[in-house]
Amino acid sequence: MTDQLKKYLFEDHSTRAQAVKLTSAWQTGLAHxxxxECVRQxxxxxxxxxxxxxxxxxxxGSLVLQLQGDGPVALIVVECNADLSIRATATLREGHDIPVDGTLQSLLNAHGQGRFIVVLDPGKKAPHMQPYQGIVPLEGATVAEVLELYMxxxxxxxxxxxxxxxxxxxxxxxxxxLPNHGGTTATSAEAHESTWERAGHLASTLKTDELLALDTDTLIHRLFWEESLIAFEPQAVRWHCPCTRERVADMLRMLGRGEIESMLSEQDHIDIACNFCGKPYQFDAVDCAGLFVESANIAQPDRKSVH
Structure with a gap:
């Protein structure tokens, strides 16, 4: 089964390993x-x-990661919810060419004003908690380096x-x-240090093509076959953008009948794409007329209920 996050813990509980590989969710996200290529990467x-x-x-709640740039790419943003539903988008700056060999720094930090932003939003289920936002300079040659420095x-x-x-x-x-908890002896601290260094050394042998080609179980076995790992239940990952045709219809109603009719006078339909996932929605003249019929029906009270 693809599109899963798998979590492992080294036997001495000093180090965690997690791996994810997305295919279906990633393809869904790219569909529109x-x-x-360099931006997609x-x-x-x-x-x-x-x-x-x-x-x-x-x-x-949700975790939002943003790469905010002053170069050809203005913004790359990803949102991942606690249930591991994701959505992501990139905004390219108009009038700027994207070089084939573009890098994180050349695309987003061309003038040194790029920022990496982390937002933790507890959501509506925790109204007593305030969102957390961390903003740091965009340092590092790769996305991985930016995140390592931040963490x-x-x-x-x-x-x-x-x-x-x-x-x-x-x-x-x-x-x-993982942080040491109370009661750790000098001997166990040394053992934990050894585990961390060994795990990092083994993982550093990983090649990009292996990460993309191998399934997670094969990957973890190839890297840590001599280690004793505690494996946890895998978690499914899916793509989810909350945009719907109904939400787009509500937005069109807010524009008003006059604005909609003006738009239809220039073309026989209205095309709108979600500004996050890019999914297209089309409304023709009949669809648009229906928007305001529905609105009028909602506004009119039921006469039987009044009397």
């Missing part, structure tokens, strides 16, 4: 979005990273990431050193 890497990081957040400096967690993406898959591996 067409980006240059960055987007896919951020998608994989968001799933890996969200899996460790203990609340029912080390802002969250005080030693984290290693390997991320990869192409037109078919996006995938990632996370290694994280």
């Amino acid at each position: 979005q067409h980006y240059p 960055l987007l896919g890497e951020l998608v994989a990273a968001s799933v890996l990081l969200t899996a460790n957040i203990k609340f029912e 080390r400096n802002s969250e005080q967690l030693d984290t290693r990431l390997w991320l990869a993406s192409n037109a078919e898959h996006c995938a990632g591996l996370l290694m994280q050193r």
Whole structure:
């Protein structure tokens, strides 16, 4: 089964390993979005990273990761909810060419004003909790390096990431050193340090093509076959954008009948795409007339109920 996050814990509980590989969800996300290859790669890497990081957040909200740029790419944003439903998009700056060999820094930090933004939104289920936002300079040559620096400096967690993406898959591996709890002896602390260093050394042998080509079980076995790992139940990952035809219809009603009729006088239908996932919606003259018939019906009270 594809599109799963799998979590593992080293036997001494000092280090966690998590891996994700997305195919169906990634293909769904790209269905209505067409980006240059270098932009698509960055987007896919951020998608994989968001799933890996969200899996460790203990609340029912969402994690939003943003790469905000001052170059040819204005914004790359990914949202991952606690149930591991994801959506993602990229905004290209008009009038700017995207070079074939574009990199994270050349595309998003051309003038040194790029930012990496992390938002933790607890959602409506936790009204007493306020959203958290962290903003740091866009430092690092890759998405993985940006996130590693953020986790080390802002969250005080030693984290290693390997991320990869192409037109078919996006995938990632996370290694994280867990904090020591009370009662740790000098001997056990040394053993934990040894586990972390060994795990990092083994993971560093991972190649990009392996990350994209291998299923997660094969990947983990190939890297850590000599280690004793505790495996947890896999979690399904899916693509989900809340845009619907009904929401688009509500937006058109807000424009008003006059504006809609003006738009239809120039063309025989109205085309609208979700500004997040790019899914297209089309409304012809009959559809648009129906919008205001429905609206009028809603506005008119039921006379029988009045009397």
